[in-house]
Amino acid sequence: MAPARIGRRLNSRFLRLTVENFRTLTRMDLPLGPLTVLVGPNAVGKSNVLRVFEFLSDVARAGIEETVEARGGFDEIAYRGGHHTRSGLRIGLQGVWSPYASESEPDEYSLSLLHRRVAGEDRGRYNFSRNERFLLHTEAGAVDDKAAESRIELRRTTADIDSAAESERQSRPPKVDRMATGLRGEIPVPEDGPSATVIRGFARHLAEVRVFDADVRAARRPSPVGLPGQLLADDASNLVDFLLRLREEHDAWQALLEDVTTLVPSIEDIDVQLVPGTSGRATVQLKERNLRGRTSLADASFGTVRMLCLFALLHDPHPPVMTCIEEIDHGLHPHALELLSERLREASERTQLLVTTHAPVLVDQLEPEEVVICERDAKGASHIPATSTERIREVVEASEGLPLGELWFSGALGGGL
Structure with a gap:
């Protein structure tokens, strides 16, 4: 057993990721624990979940337009199933990154990108716009021990600011650049105010996410x-x-x-x-x-x-707050995977881990709440999670203790070939 050591304890954390129409993720609602392991065969969309965090990380560093262009444009990142490209995509996060947030009253962030044909144009011209929303808990509430909420929303060229902090309230919606993002500090609130401080920390967490x-x-x-x-x-x-x-x-x-x-x-x-x-x-x-x-x-x-x-x-x-690992079992001997699972749990006390794997031997070492079964349907859309945690527990109990990896590989949990 490796010696114990003192490291960074996890304070800020992500609780839930929701996605609509990003690559194969047409509609995903994914709880995020300390350790989340995406399990399924090739090409079911596991890597696209990691790509969502990579996308937000790049937005925090470079901005929206630059990030979309670097990936070949909106058509390359939006869901491509069916006869027509979807006109919008959305990414949402819930978590704890402001001082009065909690699991029961989480902070929220969402980014929507819209790509719509200009009215009256037959071909080739589209409007590209964004809608960005922050819900923060930067102030203590006055009653019932509930945290006060601040809402900031960027809509096209204006910012709607409904802040719990009096210093951030404004008599009329201020103007912002059409593709401004709060992840790069482009919100018209005082730089030393509570909302700007929290958003800077949140953006730093996203910028440091590694895949x-x-x-x-x-x-x-x-x-x-x-x-x-x-x-x-x-x-x-x-x-x-x-x-x-x-x-x-x-x-x-x-x-x-x-x-x-x-x-x-x-x-x-x-x-x-x-x-x-x-x-x-x-x-x-x-x-x-x-x-x-x-x-x-x-x-x-x-x-x-x-x-x-x-x-x-x-x-x-x-x-960093979040570490994503692609195909964690790749190149490792099966005997290494038991030790690897121990190290994953230890590391998850310092960084949230989002991991993809195909290895039943690794899945054998996991708990039902750590496993996310992934599937993809005939239309090319990913189903993540494809099986609820409750259903996984039921199958494990009915199997009289068969390992999770064996149950997944046999098809009992879904997510098979």
């Missing part, structure tokens, strides 16, 4: 070191620098080393060495039992490199 899918070739390459405050990159291309930072966190480093040597007993130690003849570039070196010298990560197996990337991610003591 992790390690690129083994990128992780193997020498890379620059010495960049302060680095998270492990989405593709693990800065693995060398991240390991150097993790080594400064003694308990986290020892826990990672113990896991690696447990899963690959031939490895005795992990080292980082500067590459001769380069300017500040380093590479990961593995000390292997009964072998002279060190083995470069460039010569290690695909599975070993991906395992190192993944467990380094899960031992990060200072992660």
Whole structure:
């Protein structure tokens, strides 16, 4: 068992994600716990759930129009089933990110994008617009111990502000840019006011969301070191620098080393060495039992490199609020998945985890409330969740204790081929 360590505890959190007409997600209402594992075969829409967070993260960093254009335009991100592209999509989040919010009185955020043909035009011309809404709990309520609500909504070129804070109230709706977004601070409220402060924190959480899918070739390459405050990159291309930072966190480093040597007993130690003849570039070196010298990560197996990337991610003591992991079982030996499930639960105390998998062996280690069964219908629309948590519990009970993964793989829970 890896040694216990002190890390960041989760305060802000996302409670629910709702989506309409984003890629294959025509209508999704997904509760989000500390650990949420999306289970299903290929091409049922699991990755699209992760792409929603990636989309919001890019909006928080770059803005709405730039994010949509980078993905090839509205037609490429909207649901494409049926004969016509849907004229709008919507993404909503519920969670706790303002001081008086709670699970029973959550904060809310929604972003709607509308793409409608200009009236009277036969072809080619569309209006593209957004509607953005924040519901925040920044003030204590006057009665019944209920938090006071502030509502801010951006509608085309005006902002409707109904704030619990007197300093933010305005006599008439102020003007805003047509594609302004509060996620980039483009709301006409005082910068030091409670709403602006909360929205900045929420936008920062979204901007830091990572959708992790390690690129083994990128992780193997020498890379620059010495960049302060680095998270492990989405593709693990800065693995060398991240390991150097993790080594400064003694308990986290020892826990990672113990896991690696447990899963690959031939490895005795992990080292980082500067590459001769380069300017500040380093590479990961593995000390292997009964072998002279060190083995470069460039010569290690695909599975070993991906395992190192993944467990380094899960031992990060200072992660963002949300971490998404694509195909978490990819390249790992089945015997590693039991330990992986333990590390997922430990990490979920510091970062919410949204994970996709095809592996029954991993699902065997999960609880019903951690599993989300995913399906896709003949029209190309994803059904997520396809089976309720209550139904999963009923099937488990009726099976007299068969493992969840075996039940899913047999088709008893849905989400099969």
